[in-house]
Amino acid sequence: MGRVSDARKRLLEAAVDLIHTRSYTAVGVQEICARAGVQKGSFYHFFPSKRELSLAAIDELWRRIQERVIGPAFSPDLPPLARIERFFEQSAQVQRELMEQTGQVLGCPLGNLALELSTQEPILRERIETLFRAAERQIAATLEEAVRDGSAPGIDPVAGARALFAYMEGVLLVAKTRNDPDYVAELGRNALGLIGAPCGAP
Amino acid sequence: MGRVSDARKRLLEAAVDLIHTRSYTAVGVQEICARAGVQKGSFYHFFPSKRELSLAAIDELWRRIQERVIGPAFSPDLPPLARIERFFEQSAQVQRELMEQTGQVLGCPLGNLALELSTQEPILRERIETLFRAAERQIAATLEEAVRDGSAPGIDPVAGARALFAYMEGVLLVAKTRNDPDYVAELGRNALGLIGAPCGAP
DNA sequence: TGGAAACTTAACCGGACGGTCAACTAGAGG
DNA sequence: CCTCTAGTTGACCGTCCGGTTAAGTTTCCA
Numbered sequence: 001m002g003r004v005s006d007a008r009k010r011l012l013e014a015a016v017d018l019i020h021t022r023s024y025t026a027v028g029v030q031e032i033c034a035r036a037g038v039q040k041g042s043f044y045h046f047f048p049s050k051r052e053l054s055l056a057a058i059d060e061l062w063r064r065i066q067e068r069v070i071g072p073a074f075s076p077d078l079p080p081l082a083r084i085e086r087f088f089e090q091s092a093q094v095q096r097e098l099m100e101q102t103g104q105v106l107g108c109p110l111g112n113l114a115l116e117l118s119t120q121e122p123i124l125r126e127r128i129e130t131l132f133r134a135a136e137r138q139i140a141a142t143l144e145e146a147v148r149d150g151s152a153p154g155i156d157p158v159a160g161a162r163a164l165f166a167y168m169e170g171v172l173l174v175a176k177t178r179n180d181p182d183y184v185a186e187l188g189r190n191a192l193g194l195i196g197a198p199c200g201a202p
Numbered sequence: 203m204g205r206v207s208d209a210r211k212r213l214l215e216a217a218v219d220l221i222h223t224r225s226y227t228a229v230g231v232q233e234i235c236a237r238a239g240v241q242k243g244s245f246y247h248f249f250p251s252k253r254e255l256s257l258a259a260i261d262e263l264w265r266r267i268q269e270r271v272i273g274p275a276f277s278p279d280l281p282p283l284a285r286i287e288r289f290f291e292q293s294a295q296v297q298r299e300l301m302e303q304t305g306q307v308l309g310c311p312l313g314n315l316a317l318e319l320s321t322q323e324p325i326l327r328e329r330i331e332t333l334f335r336a337a338e339r340q341i342a343a344t345l346e347e348a349v350r351d352g353s354a355p356g357i358d359p360v361a362g363a364r365a366l367f368a369y370m371e372g373v374l375l376v377a378k379t380r381n382d383p384d385y386v387a388e389l390g391r392n393a394l395g396l397i398g399a400p401c402g403a404p
Numbered sequence: 405t406g407g408a409a410a411c412t413t414a415a416c417c418g419g420a421c422g423g424t425c426a427a428c429t430a431g432a433g434g
Numbered sequence: 435c436c437t438c439t440a441g442t443t444g445a446c447c448g449t450c451c452g453g454t455t456a457a458g459t460t461t462c463c464a
Contacts, residue, residue, distance in 0.1 A: 005440095005442090023318060040443090042441070042442055115314050132380075159392070170369050170371040187364060187368055190365040209411080242453080244411070252453090
């Protein structure tokens with residue numbers, strides 16, 4: 001075949017799918033190769049290790065999150081705060097679709113990997129941390145817009161973005177634990193409270 | 203030795219420690235036995251499988267969370283909403299201590315296991331879900347008290363408890379990913395906003 | 405005191421793990 | 435045309451995995 005083969009692409013795709021539906025540790029090089037229709041030797045021609053493949057898979061997962069969740073949610077056809085609400089609705093929708101395909105709530109692929117690997121694979125942990133910060137920056141930009149247009153006066157966009165992002169991850173964690181995709185949309189309705197003044201406080 | 207041995211207790215303790223600092227998959231039966239000073243055959247005398255040991259470890263982890271976080275946080279020496287704030291502070295304190303011991307933020311042991319195993323080990327997933335619901339009930343009870351004493355008028359204690367619990371898990375997830383124990387206390391300061399009316403909304 | 409039951413010991417099982425290797429094939433470029 | 439190299443193949447490596455086994459040893463209780 002030579003250099004026109006798409007074996008690398010198929011390996012990456014198999015890794016992305018398998019790692020998202022299961023986990024880093026639960027998926028072996030063998031299984032990734034089988035799903036990609038590639039021999040083990042070829043795997044190690046394209047990737048020096050399972051870890052390196054996973055690094056690429058993390059980037060690809062991030063690309064898909066942008067494409068399927070963050071991009072649609074934060075498009076400027078709605079006022080900024082409504083985009084935050086749509087962020088959770090969009091996320092809920094993706095979880096529902098994945099559940100139809102797999103029978104299970106899979107949660108956030110990066111959140112899953114973060115908890116599984118943070119204490120074990122420093123390189124992967126760092127990469128995920130970087131992507132988390134990028135997500136927070138996107139949320140913060142939207143909150144800054146909300147401050148500018150007066151819909152969220154006096155809030156701290158950076159602190160708010162951090163809280164909202166953590167909340168999203170937590171909601172996805174619990175939804176996965178309950179295996180209930182609707183939980184995401186349900187809890188998403190509380191999200192905007194996170195960025196306001198502590199209105200319920202004494 | 204006979205029936206006065208504490209081998210079972212040592213196995214459980216080793217499992218709790220190792221699973222918390224690493225993970226279910228990353229820790230093998232062999233390593234648990236080594237740390238407990240017990241032979242493999244003895245392991246399988248006390249536990250029919252690694253899964254059963256882990257079930258017991260999950261219950262023990264829950265006991266410790268009650269003892270070290272939830273108990274102290276929700277003791278009635280403070281007004282109810284202040285207990286919620288203390289819940290995050292207490293959690294932050296535990297993460298700081300664990301970091302001193304291990305060099306890493308370990309996060310919520312049950313949250314870690316939940317993400318790692320929810321799609322792989324239905325029995326463990328169910329047990330964790332049950333414990334999560336118990337935690338939410340304890341938070342809800344505190345919120346009901348806050349409604350009764352007028353400090354949080356008109357809120358839904360059950361929905362608020364779910365949101366607060368998910369937020370806690372999310373905060374711990376991100377703190378672990380950043381390897382920053384102070385992140386827990388920092389984001390905890392936003393927690394009470396979650397239960398109020400959406401004061402920042404348009 | 406004796407036997408049953410609880411517990412311990414260490415060797416052992418098949419299989420999966422991540423990773424390596426040497427031989428081979430196929431295109432591209434000189 | 436011939437070589438060079440990217441890519442492919444499948445057997446192979448040592449190690450570790452969860453779990454089993456059979457033969458001990460200790461303790462309890464009759």
